[in-house]
Amino acid sequence: MLPYRLVDALDLLRLNLLSPMVLAFVLGMVAVFVRSDLRLPEALYTSLSIYLLLSIGLKGGAELSETPFATLVLPALATLVLGVTIPVVVYAVMRRVGRFGVADAAAVAAHYGSVSAVTFTAAITTMSALDVRVEGFMPALVALLEVPAIVVALSIARSRLEVSAPGAASGRAEVWRELLTGRSLFVLLGGLVIGALGGKAGLAQVAPFFVDPFKGALVLFLLEMGMVAAGRIRDLKKVGPFVIGFGLLAPIVNGSVGVLLATLSGLSIGGSTILGVMAASASYIAAPAAVRIALPQANPALYLGASLGVTFPFNLSVGIPLMYALSRALHGLM
Amino acid sequence: MLPYRLVDALDLLRLNLLSPMVLAFVLGMVAVFVRSDLRLPEALYTSLSIYLLLSIGLKGGAELSETPFATLVLPALATLVLGVTIPVVVYAVMRRVGRFGVADAAAVAAHYGSVSAVTFTAAITTMSALDVRVEGFMPALVALLEVPAIVVALSIARSRLEVSAPGAASGRAEVWRELLTGRSLFVLLGGLVIGALGGKAGLAQVAPFFVDPFKGALVLFLLEMGMVAAGRIRDLKKVGPFVIGFGLLAPIVNGSVGVLLATLSGLSIGGSTILGVMAASASYIAAPAAVRIALPQANPALYLGASLGVTFPFNLSVGIPLMYALSRALHGLM
Amino acid sequence: MLPYRLVDALDLLRLNLLSPMVLAFVLGMVAVFVRSDLRLPEALYTSLSIYLLLSIGLKGGAELSETPFATLVLPALATLVLGVTIPVVVYAVMRRVGRFGVADAAAVAAHYGSVSAVTFTAAITTMSALDVRVEGFMPALVALLEVPAIVVALSIARSRLEVSAPGAASGRAEVWRELLTGRSLFVLLGGLVIGALGGKAGLAQVAPFFVDPFKGALVLFLLEMGMVAAGRIRDLKKVGPFVIGFGLLAPIVNGSVGVLLATLSGLSIGGSTILGVMAASASYIAAPAAVRIALPQANPALYLGASLGVTFPFNLSVGIPLMYALSRALHGLM
Amino acid sequence: MKTVVLKRVTIIAEALLEERLVRDVKRLGARGHTVTEVRGEGSRGVRASEWEGHNVKLESIVSPDVADRVLEHLAATYFPHFAVIAYVEDVSVVRGEKYV
Amino acid sequence: MKTVVLKRVTIIAEALLEERLVRDVKRLGARGHTVTEVRGEGSRGVRASEWEGHNVKLESIVSPDVADRVLEHLAATYFPHFAVIAYVEDVSVVRGEKYV
Amino acid sequence: MKTVVLKRVTIIAEALLEERLVRDVKRLGARGHTVTEVRGEGSRGVRASEWEGHNVKLESIVSPDVADRVLEHLAATYFPHFAVIAYVEDVSVVRGEKYV
Ligand SMILES: Nc1ncnc2c1ncn2[C@@H]1O[C@H](COP(=O)(O)O)[C@@H](O)[C@H]1O
Ligand SMILES: Nc1ncnc2c1ncn2[C@@H]1O[C@H](COP(=O)(O)O)[C@@H](O)[C@H]1O
Ligand SMILES: Nc1ncnc2c1ncn2[C@@H]1O[C@H](COP(=O)(O)O)[C@@H](O)[C@H]1O
Ligand code: NA
């Protein structure tokens, strides 16, 4: 059966790589390489971010409103475990193996502990393109994975750094507030609540705006992400081979653990794939902002180079089909 | 029958308060209260304003193109009567009871005489959520109510102020031009004309853009409006209890008169509700711009605090169901 | 049969002139004439441009993916012939008849050789409103017409100007690069490639964003174009009657040749109309940028006045129905 | 490089006033101007019409005379009731004749 | 026109810092400020969170004293780890009492 | 606060020129720059490509030498055919060594 699976995974890879969304990402990278003067207005990019997060939240919330609490408990627990474990392990690896300083190691830990909303969306899209059912409450898990991971990573740094850097946000309370009120998470959580209160009937009212055009809007967003990612590639030269290796290995390890825990918690093949991808992905919206505020001395070239320059494209191309294959294998075993 | 009606109104209140549109407004307020760094790009807000007004105009115009003139005469007359009476009465109340100066009283009169496009849209949305039929030509009445009210209010101020303030637009002609070419009304009227000339066939061509996603776009718009309204709340402290009381009473009185006149003019239950809400609402797009230009000495904290800080949220939550209940009662009597 | 055709053409003219898209263009012009303070945010305008070009590209590419190569050869050849001939002829006319300098003549040649994306879209819209079938690969021809025409025109200027103006892009390589990586063409070509690789299945994923709302988005875009065109009208006074005459005659001559070649190449009635309109139209996105960079000494009032102030409105109102009538006549003869 | 010292007048005002300020500044002798969209806070917290965008910054390079006339006009016309500030700086420009 | 010479402090910084810079500048005595969205490049090429927009330029007209305090504070707090530059200029303002 | 007096060169130009102006200014010795999107009107009313946005304002803090070289270059290269203006001011910067 393995050869069949392999063929399958390649098919998926192709499907994933030839979707307009991923091609738009590539087009954005090309734009930078050929030095096109294409530039998306910043207002468009910000508007798209708000739109996408709100949309994910609304859909998740509407689904949540119909999910019995009991169904949620185990997957939520699995997510929390991931959110605490990943940053601790990543921090240790960066310190011991990578020999990085406290601030840099914690910064990377915060990024890999939390979730990339675009990778998440791409995974959801892939599943729906394959007609694989996914539990509707997954967006709620995004919030659940995002917050603790960043807090854990920053707490590690705080307890190990004698004095905080000048200009750093002081006090855990401020970091928490900055985190929860940071626009990404605020909009995602806000969408969840609106979706949950309004239910499916509420969602139906706004579906022609928030549901149907979603993938198309993602095309524009990924065009910009491609330009951003390409702009990060020169950062890779600065950070060296260890970080590149880390950026390739971390998603495989974290993602595999994610799929395993998800499968044990009773999530479906699709849901386990998604939780695996969430664990595999590295944030580049909420985490950078929090890290920049709380750990200004950490090197952005390091954490953005790894998360945006290596892990993000890796997940889009290889990570998602890999997690899917793994999820199918594990569900087959059980 | 009253208890039944009451239950009904509460149901409506709940429906209205749990729609994604209203929840987005609340989310915007929360964003300000928790000091989130969420901020919609100004370009998005302006684009949404243009989109919403154009859409309302297009739909109204297409409907107008199929409305016999005779059907329009009485409702139009009722609207004109409202447009002249409300500012005169509001002015008198502000002067005599509130003891405000000429400029301030006239500024408030201009705001309460004209219409809030968002409240109008929310009312239309509520009616359609309840499957209550509304005459299609209501957007044309918005324009009819907007213009005279502002002109009447400003004329009162002009005739009573010896000299106009330095910097104020001089001459009634300039005020008229500023008003009619002001972007809100210009886009609304432009949409009406385009819709009327293109008819339903023309509208059908652009419906996937201007009709179907309308409510979703409103969600984003109201998110911003919530932030704006929350920002106005500190203004309320400055203006005192009289203005708060006025901001709560004016929509009830103006709206009731509006429903009554509408019912007499032969509008349906839905149409009468809408005209009532229009009368109850206070403009915060066209009127502030006109007032700022023509009466710069009037205090914005006063007129914006009342219209945006009190009347707007009141109408969204209580005003619309109240007008609906009233309209049903009056149509039952007749 | 002629009278019948004439009536027909008038009908078309009316249909074309009363569509929401064209009326929005007129509304934009009115906004300028009455000095409304309406202004679309620049971010909206740029976003719409990217959206429209990407959408045209995606649709063309998806169609292209199913078009046999043989079907393409002759129409592509016809397009290339147009792309080389038109700028040469226009240049000669401007020099000999108009007595303009080398730079000015070449600048106008570049504009009339290339294509106006909006006029192209309006023509496609008209055909679909009339239920006239159009070959799906037409957007690919837009790219094919755009590039050579500009290069030919600029090459003529280069070979005739001893020294290039200070600040001008030096070297043909740089002009080519600027041209191909210029945002308009880059996005259009990018969309074509994405559409071709993703095929109809890929397009279907993003159709609710890129296909269905297209005409509605065009309404907003044309509103802005109307404002821009109206702003250009004062330029017309500066350039005099020759340029106005040229701006009216060029589309008729170029367009007729376009329809003829298209018909000979085997395109359908609809496709021939479109290629005719493409030939008749003058670029105002890619060409001005290229000309400004390569021939800064040319007078923008001249080339923008003619292309945007005269030819663009002419094509929208008279040109499209004219080309359609011609295409039907020629197909009838053959 | 030969430069001439002129004045740059900067006006920060509610966006609503843009059209009029441009008109006034031209009338008083400015040969050009540049407008930037900005946001801000001052002694008057309130801005009218939210739809108007927040503030605009209008800069114009002019002769000392014109600068003075612009300030006079602003002080008389807009300072009493509008949210407006204005200031002047010296700038060294190339092609000084372009501005006077 | 009677004008007073004051200082204009300009701070260019990552957009992320806007809220804190405004807070700090107010606390140190500024009576108003104006913010512009800008983009730029300096010695530190990298900007954090791409979603934040690029840079902001914060301008505030203040007394020489306040200007000095603002620069001191920036130098101590933000210069070590953030992408921030700051500079001061003389400006002639109308209604000088508004700013101090 | 210890400050150093340097020059701020401001260039206002059609947006089309942004990429080249940045390249030129860097080549002539600027260590950083800040770009703002603006709109404006001057002696040449016409701006090419409407899609490009209107104007950009490029500011760079540099040594007097570099300022001079930038102005020379602009005068020779862009003034003849493009809508460009440029001017120079004195600014007091903190960390002067950053800019030279
Ligand atoms: N001290 C200041 N420094 C810089 N900008 C200011 C200052 N005071 C006011 N402004 C700007 O001028 C606008 C109007 O100020 P005001 O009339 O005091 O409300 C504000 O919104 C700010 O953009
Ligand atoms: N020499 C300069 N002139 C003008 N702006 C500068 C200069 N250097 C830096 N900047 C601005 O300050 C920001 C931060 O600079 P840096 O800390 O050097 O990365 C840059 O992104 C620019 O916007
Ligand atoms: N006197 C001036 N003051 C401020 N900005 C100006 C002035 N003259 C020109 N500009 C700006 O420079 C640009 C080009 O000017 P011009 O080359 O005269 O068309 C204009 O669009 C304005 O943004
Ligand atoms: Na993760």
Ligand code: NA
């Ligand atoms: Na009213």
Ligand code: NA
């Ligand atoms: Na052409």
